[in-house]
Amino acid sequence: MNYEQFAYLYDQLMKDAPYDEWLTFTKEKLHLYLPEAKELLDVGCGTGELLLRLAKNGYDVTGVDLSSDMLVVANNKVEAAKVTAKLFEQDMRHLEGLGHFDAVLTYCDSLNYLPNEDDVQAAFLAFNRSLKDNGLLLLDVHSCYKMDEIFTGQIFADDDENISYIWKVFEGEFPYSVEHDLTFFVQNEDQTYARYEEFHEQRTYTIEQYKQWLEEAGFSVLEISADFGKEITEISERIFFVARKK
Incomplete structure (x- = not known):
């Protein structure tokens, strides 16, 4: 199956994905750490499910994804919902020409598709360059468990x-x-x-390794949690990071 075919099946396969929980998590953390945040960059936006929810909640959203076919699906949703969102086909390791944002978001284990340590570090540096001063980075990854x-x-x-x-x-x-x-x-x-x-x-990598890479990329880690804001345990499945550009 090529990405064109997969893109049009993706929403059906992901019908149980917790998009509303990602939305709630985002709104809560922005309200807590950067209440004036308005301009958001959704990295790995896929077919635009979260991006659409953010736009409907009044945010100025830009989405990037590596798959042009995913972006076609996302654009169709944006037009049907009569909201505004900008969409770009880009690699998260090499974000260019997008401007600067109050917050960068990358969820749904998008980072876990990067093949090696250098790629994760390159993505963190690209996120940092895409943020305004004191901007926020919100992300999740699969846990080692x-x-x-x-x-x-x-x-x-x-x-x-x-x-x-x-x-x-x-x-x-x-x-x-x-x-x-x-x-x-x-x-x-x-x-x-x-x-x-x-x-x-x-x-994926250990929590300590992600924290080190974030700090080396110019972030201060504000919060680490699991499974949409819960305390981290040995059986946590999804690890969340909230970090601020230094």
Whole structure:
């Protein structure tokens, strides 16, 4: 399956994603640390679900994604909702010409798709350059526990009305990394099914390592939490960082 096909299936596959919780988390942290924030950059915006919610809540939102097809879907949603948002096809490691923002957001484990340490550090530097003085960075990543104990070795499956999938997860080459092998069966108009395959790799790092890289990139880490603001435990699945540009 190419990204064009995957982009148009993405929303159906992600129908249970916690977009409203990401919205609430964003609003709470902006209100707490930068209540005057207005201009936001949504990095890895995908098909625009969070971006649309932010725009409807009165924020001036710009979205970037590596997939032009994801951005086509996002733009269609923006036009249908009659809101304003700017969309750009860019790599999060090399953000250019976008201006400066009050806050940069990157959720839904977008950072975990970067293949190595240098790429994560490059992304943090790009986020810093994209922020106004004292601007905020809000992000989440998979926890090491989730990679090793929840993902690795698991098989997930779903049989929906017109799309089914089998999702196998294997241990990756590096510590705290996984390989996702997905097979989709999509119903055609003539009731036959087309089979598509996708392969994705994800990698995460320890909380201490992320904190070090953020500080080296010019951020002060204000808050680290888990699972939308909860206290971090050994079985936390998603780690959140709130950091301020120095």
